[in-house]
Amino acid sequence: MKKIKKIKIKVNGKVNVVDEGTKLSNLIKKMKIPIKKVAIELNREIIDKRYIYKIILKKNDHIEIVHFIGGG
Numbered sequence: 001m002k003k004i005k006k007i008k009i010k011v012n013g014k015v016n017v018v019d020e021g022t023k024l025s026n027l028i029k030k031m032k033i034p035i036k037k038v039a040i041e042l043n044r045e046i047i048d049k050r051y052i053y054k055i056i057l058k059k060n061d062h063i064e065i066v067h068f069i070g071g072g
Contacts, residue, residue, distance in 0.1 A: 010062045022056070
């Protein structure tokens with residue numbers, strides 16, 4: 001049985017440990033984040049949400065998730 005390696009990433013400034021090969025979409029789902037109400041930045045680049053299912057997280061990735069807040 002092959003042991004799954006863990007990698008460290010940062011999400012909104014906090015270190016998280018995830019399985020190597022984790023997709024960005026899986027991280028978002030695991031964190032219970034409503035995808036339609038956030039903007040996602042990966043290593044200082046805004047991510048087009050259509051591609052979160054293809055992005056595989058790498059060691060030391062920096063992710064910022066910003067919630068939209070309505071107001072008047």
